[in-house]
Every structure is written in structure tokens, then in C-alpha cells.
Amino acid sequence: MIDIISQLGGVAWTIVAFVVALSIIVGVHEYGHYIVGRWSGIRAEVFSLGFGPRLWSRRDRRGTLWQVAAIPLGGYVRFLGDADAASAGPGRPVDPALRRQTLEGAPLWGRFATVAAGPLANFILSTVIFAAVIAIQGVAVDRVQVGEVAPTPPGIVNELRPGDEILSIDGRPVPDWPALFSAGRDLPAAAAFDWTVRRDGAEVTVRGPHPAPPLIAGVAPRSAASGAGLRPGDVIRAIDGTPVFRFDELRQRVEAANGGAILLRVWRPGAGEADYTLVPKRQDLPTADGYEKRWLIGVTGDSGYFTPATRAPGPFEALRTGIAQTWSIIVGSVSGLWAMLSGQIGSCNLGGAISIAESTGQAATTGFTSFVLWIGVLSAAIGFLNILPVPVLDGGHLAFFTWEAVTGRPPSPRALRILTSIGLAAVLSLMIFGLSNDILCR
Template sequence: MDVTQFLPQFGSLAFTLVAFVIALSIIVAVHEYGHYIVGRWTGIKAEVFSLGFGPVLFARTDRHGTRWQVAALPFGGYVKFLGDANAASVGGDDSRVAHSERRQTMLGAPLWARAATVAAGPFANFLLSVLLFCALILSQGRATDPLTVAQLVQLPEVYVQELRPGDEILDVAGRPVTVQTLGGALAEIPPAPSIDYRIRRDGEELAVRGPHPLPPVASSVSPDSAAWDVGIRSGDVVTAVDGRPVYAFDELVASVLASEGRPLAFDIWRSGEMLHFTVVPRRADLPLPEGGFETRWLVGVSGGPFFEAKTETPGLLTALGDSLAQLWFVLGSSLSGIGHMLTGAISTCNLSGPVGIAETSGAMASQGTTSFIGFLAVLSAAVGLMNLFPIPILDGGHLVFHAWEAVTGRPPTDRALRVLMAAGLALLLTLMFWAVANDLFLCP
């Protein structure tokens, strides 16, 4: 049972904030735990592990002498190691630490131990991302051949529907169908309210009629998209665009692309009720599997077949391999997007700030547990990548300092660290203000 169905469905402020805090807390806790556990393994003592900032709401000290606490402002967290002057582990003074304990400080530990402790935070985020992707793959399974109907999607009565759960689909309009061809060649079938199917039912081959294999059904709606903002939700069926009936998802795509941003009138069927929306397509930059980006007009609706296919659970190694591939795609797309924004090839509106992330958290949570877990996986990967950027105050900046020490044999001076940390903080605040401005003012 999906408990999120009992929560407010369309993003009340409280629901959005709760979803955002849950998402952020999970990702921050995993990130900081990576620092903590590797520090402990390498002999560096953690004095404080804090989830949140500000006044302490709850705290306990474990047998290792680490104080675990939850603070009132749940928008981050930190690990403070022995000898650190602050939560950023910069500017520590181990003169106040007993000589016998100096090895347990970040300043007194070997370079390899410090570097491993710093790198462990982003690595923990990547590991969380892989595990979440893997959990989704294992829970959802994979469609297998012969393609078998597990459950039918609700459609308006105008569609002829003679297929049943358990039917094995052999061909559609004379075209053989497999898992691989479902979204490819079958999309070229001319749109119509009914199509010829050849199926196997209870061991007997039959000819039946059914809807286009890829009807204009919103299998998912992207948060903060044109369709989402006007009230279109997953499961909605687009019956007409500007008064013209549509029977295939490709017809909907073609109408949106041809609009070039002109408002479109959508007639929507939702559980027997007809609704009408005016949707204004937005220009968006989409990552391509081979790298780069493609700019297209979108409304934020994704399609899918008119049925849920029967699946089987893949092996653990297969699921882990697929999860690593998904992580690699997220990281590659993120780096490519940053590069394209820096060169002006794509809009800086692709940069979202905390407001946009919070809105997405609430929207994904309202769509269900699966959507929220997928969002967590992507966000965790993004947080891990961001922390590896070579910016002072981030983990990547610390790793650059350690690399400098490895090459020169000495760490940067305290004065250099103070200047670089101030510059890094200024850069991060600038990016933060820019992203918030995108969320609130600059980008629709």
C-alpha cells in the first residue's frame, strides 16, 4: 500500500516542506555518515555528528565519545572532528589537543586518511544513489518476452478494448511486438481508436481489437512543468488538442512541437470526467544518450503503453549494473549541462535552487513512493557531484588542498586557506542567489 495516497495530493506548502526536509535529511545524513565512518576507520575522532543547525533538540553521546544530535534547523548537517575550529574542518588548532591525541585530529592524521575521509561524503551519496536505483529496478522488475498484459490502463469509451490481463501480445497491426519494439516501430502505427492485435489467451491464438499501443495517456507528469502547473496529472488521457481528436501519443508530441510556444487547448479525460486545460509549451534542453543537448518544446507529459506489462525480477548483479549505468548517465548529463550553460549553449534556467528542489520534492512525493525514491536517487547523485567541485569550502576544494600538500610536501598556509575559503563561500552564495532568482523571478 502506498501511504502517500493519503497525504494532500497537490503540494500544499506544509506537504512540500515536509517532503523537502525528508529528502534533504536523508541525503545529508548519508553524506555526513560517509565522512564520519571513514574518519573513524582511519583513526580520526568525530566529536559531533549533527543533523541540522542551530539549537539542539536531541543529543546523545556514544561509547566512542561522539555526540549525535538533531538540531532545530533541518537544512543541512555536519561532522566536527577532534581539533576542528568549525564544522567545515578548516582552520583547526591542534595545540589545544593532547600530544597523544594529535593523530586523531584532521590536522594530525596522515594525508591519505584525511583525503579518504573527505572523499567519503560524495562517495556515500553515489552509493545511496546506486542502492536506490537498484531497489527500484528490483521492485519494479523487467518486462519480458512474450509481452504479457498485467493490468490495463483506464481509457475513454471511444477506444475499443478487447484485451484482458494475462493476454500475450504477438503482433500489432501485423507488426511483431517485443519489449524492444514496443516504443519504436509500434509508434509508427497510424493513430486510430482501435487497432488489430494478435494475441495468445489460455494457449489459443486470437484476433482482437484494442487501442493504439501508445495512446495519449500521461504515464507521468514532470513537476513544475507546463502541464503540471495547470493541473494535468498522471493517468489523464488527452482526447483532443485544439479541438482535433488524438489517439496516439505521437500526435500529442507533434502538436506540442508545432506550437512553438503557442497556447494549446487540451481536452482531458480523467476517470470518466471531461476536463479542459490551456497549456503553454515551454522550451527545454534535453540531455541526449550520446551526450549533448536537444532543445524542444515540451509540456512535461511522458507517455507509455495502454497496459502495464508482466515483469520478472532481474538478478542482483544485473540490477546493480543497470543502477551504475543510471548513475553514470545522471553524472554525465549533469556535467554536460554545466558545460553547456557555461558556454551559453543552453539556458541557465536549467539551474534550480532550493525553492525549485523543494517544489520538486513535494510534487514527486505526491506522485507516489516510487517517484519520490527515484527523485532521491537523482538528487543524491547531484549532491555528491556538486561536493566534488574544486571550490574551497566544498569537499572537492579540500581534496585540492590535500593534492597541493601531496605535491609540495606542505599544506596551504592559514592565510591562504582563509582567503580561499572566503572566495569559495562568496562563489557559492552567488550561485545560490542566482538559482533562487531562477526559481522565483527569471525562469517561468
């Protein structure tokens, strides 16, 4: 009974987190349509967060009805004269004097800008989130300097202190952060090494752990590690009874298991040690040359028992970082979609609403910052999805407007009906396919 109640609580938390994240992303997307449409002289009749029966509503002085509906799985802006919430197809009849205030009767530039503003708003949201997080958390200083020291398991010696500047490890010079990461890859598995640091203006040698210990920095959603209950901050002490001291040992043992179950002895700060049995999953992993299939349990590492000392970035530096992160998600979405269509990776890499909801719940469980960053990732991904040239999506409308700009006339009503039907069928098929993957590809 306790297990059932715990699981129900986890499901409720997942649903709440998913609804909150989706409402933020959809609200920003639709507000992009609304505000640019208003600036373009197009009147919005309804701004709805959700579908179905109305739970709350208010009409503003411009005549727009703002409402929250009962089904929180999307939203829409219905402009004057729109036939439906998707603004698809021929519109409803309106007074000819008001035609300029409809989406259909607006100039081409106004229609294009209004439709493009939705995905653009998603990209702006992602950029702002990433920039704000980096501005708050800071960026690593150029020197390899210790910020905060993390808890270590019993028996692991760590004499590093906040403020130490790392000069060398086991005789290997560490002039910069790449050199530290290289040392983490190259040093042999051992419980401790000599670390030479500059402390209070003097060079001293202290004992410290492996620079790339088997410390879990992140847990992938819907992975073997996530299902077993592993968390960031956990330290893997042994695999199948054999002690491990660096993260690469975990990778090697997972590959060697070839899909078989592995037993991990894990230490968690404040909780002590416990055993976890995991069964690795075969997954497609991006590489420099494309993709390769590997056995994974879904954890990331290569972070040591300390965080870097940080500095506050300038606003432009934070903004550049936010733009770069948003752009990397768009590029990754394009390459992933192409790899799936070309058969380089399996179709199970495409998830549906269930996997997105589970990932959102796990991000919220990890912490507020992880949840906010996940909203940024989702917002960029949804923005990308919406600019695909598929009728019923924003990208489909933009494709029609581009056709009109090139030919001087919009597509015929018959062509619009046919293409819209095809686009709707494609989107529904994709949703069903994603949901089936959520169930079958576990």
C-alpha cells in the first residue's frame, strides 16, 4: 500500500510539473502571436490557455477574451474572422469594414510576422532562461580554482579547500580546465593522488581523489539509472563487487555486461551506501562521425568532488551563451530528425507526451534550476517543431505565405483544404507514433 501511495504521489507530481511547464511554454508561444498580431493591426477575439470548458475568463478593454480552459494541453489565439483555433482555412464572414483587422485580411507582412512570432517567442524564452541561469550561477574563472568542495564517501581522501588553485596532479601540469579534463581521462584508477595547489600564496602538495571519479553529475530521464532511483551526487563505489575509482571504469563495465544486469554499490550523501541492480539499455549515441549504438545506464559524470570557482558574466556574455545554447538545441533537433528519417538511429528515439511528462517530472524532482532549464530545452524544441513546413503548424502557414509572396496569390481554397488535411493527418500520426514509443520502447 505504501508503494502504491508513493507511486501515485510521483504520478501526481509528474502531471503537475508537466502542466506547469507546458502552460508556460504555450502561454509564451501564444502571446508571441497575440502581441505581434496586435501590433500588426489584427484583432484577437480569444486568448485561451488550454482547451475545452472555460474555467476562468476576463475580457479586456480591447475586446479580447482571456480564458483558462479545463484541458491544459495547449492553447490558442483566435483572431477576428478565424474559422477555428488553428487559424486554418477560409475564415468566418465579417463586416467588410473590419476585414483589415482579420488575419486573412491583413497585409502579407503582418500575417507572416504574426505567425512567425509564436516560435520566435519560444526561442526568446529559451535564450532568456539559459542566459539568466548562467548569469546567476556564474561561469568558471580562467584559472583552475576550487569553488565549493563536495562531500566524499568514507575512505576517499580529499584535502582540497575552496580557493585552491590547482597546478598539477600526480606530476601532470594543469594550466587550464581542458588539461584537468584530460588528466581525468588519462590518470589510472586509484583512490588518491598528489595534487599541487597554490594556497594562500604558497605552493603545497595535498592528497586528493581521482579528478574524474565515479560521481553521478546527471541522470537521464527514462533511463535504467532513473528507474532504479539514482540521483545526481551519488557516488558509485563498486560494480559487481569490484571497487571503482574513476568514471571510465563504469563505462567499460557497462559495455562489457553487453546488456546483462549489473550490481552497483552506491554511496549517497547523508544516506550511506546501498545496492542497486540496473539493466543497461541499447541506445543511439551521437559521435563526431554520426551515431553509434552503445549500452548505457543513463548517467553522466566527469565532474570531480569540487565545483569551479566562478565569476559573474557580463550581460552580453550571458546573452551570447543563451543564444548559443538555444541554437545548439535547434541544430541537435535537425540532426536528430534527419538521422531518424535516414535510418541512422532507431525510431524509438522519438518520444511522445508520456516521455516528455516523465522527463519534466524528473527535472522538477532534481531541483528548481533543473526544472527551469528543462523548460528552456522544451521551449526551443517546441519552437523548432512549430517552424516545420507542415500545414496546421506555424511553419505550414509560413510556407503558404512564402508561396503567396513568390507567386503573387495565395494557394486556392481547395489546395488549402487538401494540404491542411494532409498536415493534420501527419501531426496526429506523429503524436500516435510517439505515444506508442512511450509504451513499447522502454
